[in-house]
Amino acid sequence: MTAAPFILCAWWCASAVLGAAPPPPGRVAVDAAGGMNVLVPTVGAGVNLGLPGGHGAGVRWDTHAGLAHVFTASARVRVAEGWAVGVDGAFGLFVSEELFGVELARSPFAHGFMIEPVVAHTRGRVALVAGTTVRLTNPGWQSIKLAVTVDLGPVFLRAQALVPLEEDTRVLGYLPMVVVGKTFGL
């Protein structure tokens, strides 16, 4: 496989990051995480606020090798014990127009506004989040995602599989992202 599809695949993951269930009302949870997104290093940080009635809201920033940046606002509501649903709105941009011959500015990935409905389930130390990303800029149904987060005590480990849906970038499989992070309660 040539380099270009790999790089394009990497940018695909630079869409809104799957969040978690809302924290308790009045509590603020700050998280920071870093790892690998397909081929490139990725880091991100977010703040989530617990609101009355099982609601929650948050903002986060993620970058992939410093070349793609995604800013996300999220809303969550707890619908049952251990279950939450929500929606993320995100905006992604590139700081470079081209990388190794791949025209990033024309890439459908992390390019413009996106919206992502999610459902989250928590059981013990394991949280599962599933979502799908719809791109509003140059509209298209971009991808579906499944993320598993495991609470390892001092840190959490999150693995995400993203399945591209658009014809131009479809692959036989999924695109992985693995991060290790820490959550601080304020």
Added chain:
Amino acid sequence: MSASAALAGAFTLHLLGGFAVSDVVPALPPAPLLTGEVQVGYGLSDAFELRARYATHVGLHHRLGLDLRAAFGTGAWTVGARLEPSVRVGGTPEDVAGDVSTQAALLLGWRDGPTAVTAEAGVTVQWLLWDPAGVDDEPYFAFIDAAAQVEHALPSGTVLLGRLELAVPRAPDDPFAVLGVHPRVLVGAAWRL
């Protein structure tokens, strides 16, 4: 759980993840690629184990195999062998590539209490290769394989694993090799189901 086979009638689950280092983007230094695998083993007897194995590189290339293992020995030392026929497929719907291969290896294990070390040496033969350009059904002695695995059993029964694999391609012009090898580092855990 590597050089030694699983107990007869027992199922085991192995989950491993890590990096395979590859010169996938020639304009950049060799890049670490996410890799991982899942193995489900079943002890056919006290000496033989059959494992179903799924391994992936960056979620784009997938290998499914059946790994038959044998292990013999008493005390600290164990000798064994494994034979794994497998199929690899990956790429994009318009650019499918893959192979049918068999890996055969000899294993030497040493155990001291909860900790075990296993060294592995073997070869991989590709029986069939396919890509958009066509199918090559000429058998090819593709890799010389070496691996080392360290295991540590926790009191809970969980076994922590660390594994280093080095596959030496026999093709002199392998574009993805790093210093002439395909290195792969994995960490993970195993549980009895």
